Amino acid sequence: MADGNQRIDDIVVRLREHGMRMTPQRMAVLNTLIGNKEHLSAEAIHDRVRADYPMIGLATIYKTVSLLKEMGEITELNFDNDCALYDGSGESPHPHFICSQCNTILDIDDADLESLPGEVSHKTGYEITNFRLDFFGICPNCQKNNT
Amino acid sequence: MADGNQRIDDIVVRLREHGMRMTPQRMAVLNTLIGNKEHLSAEAIHDRVRADYPMIGLATIYKTVSLLKEMGEITELNFDNDCALYDGSGESPHPHFICSQCNTILDIDDADLESLPGEVSHKTGYEITNFRLDFFGICPNCQKNNT
DNA sequence: CTAAGTGCAAAGTATTTGCTTAGGA
DNA sequence: TCCTAAGCAAATACTTTGCACTTAG
Numbered sequence: 001m002a003d004g005n006q007r008i009d010d011i012v013v014r015l016r017e018h019g020m021r022m023t024p025q026r027m028a029v030l031n032t033l034i035g036n037k038e039h040l041s042a043e044a045i046h047d048r049v050r051a052d053y054p055m056i057g058l059a060t061i062y063k064t065v066s067l068l069k070e071m072g073e074i075t076e077l078n079f080d081n082d083c084a085l086y087d088g089s090g091e092s093p094h095p096h097f098i099c100s101q102c103n104t105i106l107d108i109d110d111a112d113l114e115s116l117p118g119e120v121s122h123k124t125g126y127e128i129t130n131f132r133l134d135f136f137g138i139c140p141n142c143q144k145n146n147t
Numbered sequence: 148m149a150d151g152n153q154r155i156d157d158i159v160v161r162l163r164e165h166g167m168r169m170t171p172q173r174m175a176v177l178n179t180l181i182g183n184k185e186h187l188s189a190e191a192i193h194d195r196v197r198a199d200y201p202m203i204g205l206a207t208i209y210k211t212v213s214l215l216k217e218m219g220e221i222t223e224l225n226f227d228n229d230c231a232l233y234d235g236s237g238e239s240p241h242p243h244f245i246c247s248q249c250n251t252i253l254d255i256d257d258a259d260l261e262s263l264p265g266e267v268s269h270k271t272g273y274e275i276t277n278f279r280l281d282f283f284g285i286c287p288n289c290q291k292n293n294t
Numbered sequence: 295c296t297a298a299g300t301g302c303a304a305a306g307t308a309t310t311t312g313c314t315t316a317g318g319a
Numbered sequence: 320t321c322c323t324a325a326g327c328a329a330a331t332a333c334t335t336t337g338c339a340c341t342t343a344g
Contacts (some may be wrong), residue, residue: 021298021343042334057301062334078225082309083333097273108271120282124255126244128284135267137275168318168323189309204326209309230308 007034007090011073020067025049025056029064033074033088039096039105041083077105079134095133101142108135154181154237158220167214172196172203176211180221180235186243186252188230224252226281242280248289255282 008030012022028049033040040048046061065086068074074088079098085105095108117128138146155177159169175196180187187195193208212233215221221235226245232252242255264275285293 016344019298023299023343025300055301059302059335060300063299066335076227078227080223080225080231084227095267097267097271097275099273100276106273108267110267110270117282120242120244120255120257121284123257124244125287126246126253126282126284127286127290128244128282129247130283132279132281132283134279135264135273135275136277136279137268137273140272143274163319166323170318170324172325202326206310206327207325210324213310 005035007073011068011071014071025053025060026064028053028056029061029068033065033068033086035088035090037089037107039077039085039087041085043083045086093131093133095135097135097137097139099139099142100136101138101146104139106139152182154220158215158218161218172200172207173211175200175203176208176215180212180215180233182235182237184236184254186224186232186234188232190230192233224279240278240280242282244282244284244286246286246289247283248285248293251286251288253286 008027011030011034015022015026029045032045032048042058042061042065045065046056046058049056049061065074065076068088069076069086073090074086075093077085077087077096079085089107091107092114095110095113097106097108098104099106113133116133117131120126121128155174158177158181162169162173176192179192179195189205189208189212192212193203193205196203196208212221212223215235216223216233220237221233222240224232224234224243226232236254238254239261242257242260244253244255245251246253260280263280264278267273268275
């Protein structure tokens with residue numbers, strides 16, 4: 001969590017530069033999301049933060065993640081289901097694997113994919129700033145349980 | 148639209164095999180979506196179909212696309228924004244490019260990507276049944292207009 | 295001190311559900 | 320005829336907004 005703290009400090013600086021303030025509530029959301037590999041819904045963030053700040057409202061969570069999203073500090077993941085998940089790992093766009101059975105979301109690290117945007121950009125003439133890659137299927141754990 | 152008609156016939160057969168019926172409303176939705184390269188929202192489908200069936204309700208559109216989605220005939224695309232788009236092109240999972248400026252969605256055909264699920268499956272042990280790949284950036288057209 | 299942020303509740307919006315009537319097979 | 324589907328409206332669930340009060344800088 002050391003680099004998480006460094007990132008948080010940087011975010012605070014950038015907030016202040018834009019006339020925005022660091023509040024205990026925002027800090028709590030940052031601590032929950034930044035440098036963490038989890039994928040949390042607004043409600044899940046709310047539940048966690050409430051452990052320390054019982055009065056915090058869900059709207060504040062939404063306002064904060066919306067802000068962090070605009071700053072490019074966190075990524076919003078929308079799947080076919082109901083609610084959005086937030087990823088504050090800070091790792092450049094990385095693929096996810098979603099198990100259709102247990103709904104677990106796993107990060108995939110595949111160095112081969114780093115060249116993907118560049119290749120597609122070159123072939124198509126599109127200027128690519130971001131991408132998203134999701135795989136759906138059955139994770140090894142569920143495969144085992146199914147047999 | 149010739150192969151679109153063939154696909155529609157096939158879908159009708161499969162519907163009947165499962166005790167489901169072909170109605171004029173469903174046929175209208177099929178004609179709007181199947182074999183078409185557009186990406187339409189439920190509302191957009193509703194608007195188009197209403198030209199021929201003024202009485203059709205939005206709920207019927209949702210029920211029909213939900214059915215087609217379960218049958219695997221169409222793909223639902225959720226982006227960070229509000230509503231889902233439906234893709235009835237019938238082409239196996241293909242990447243999309245979304246222009247951040249004009250919001251146009253373009254299909255990308257890249258044969259190199261067809262091996263992607265197999266590779267990732269092999270490397271990770273996940274059994275991959277589907278994937279989704281979206282690129283975000285600026286399309287050539289908007290690039291030109293920006294200069 | 296002052297402008298930005300919080301908390302609450304109400305509003306908004308995409309989608310689903312229930313129920314009655316219509317209409318395929 | 321029988322049972323699925325349509326149509327409408329109400330319900331649901333996530334997210335956003337408005338406003339009075341609080342608080343960071």
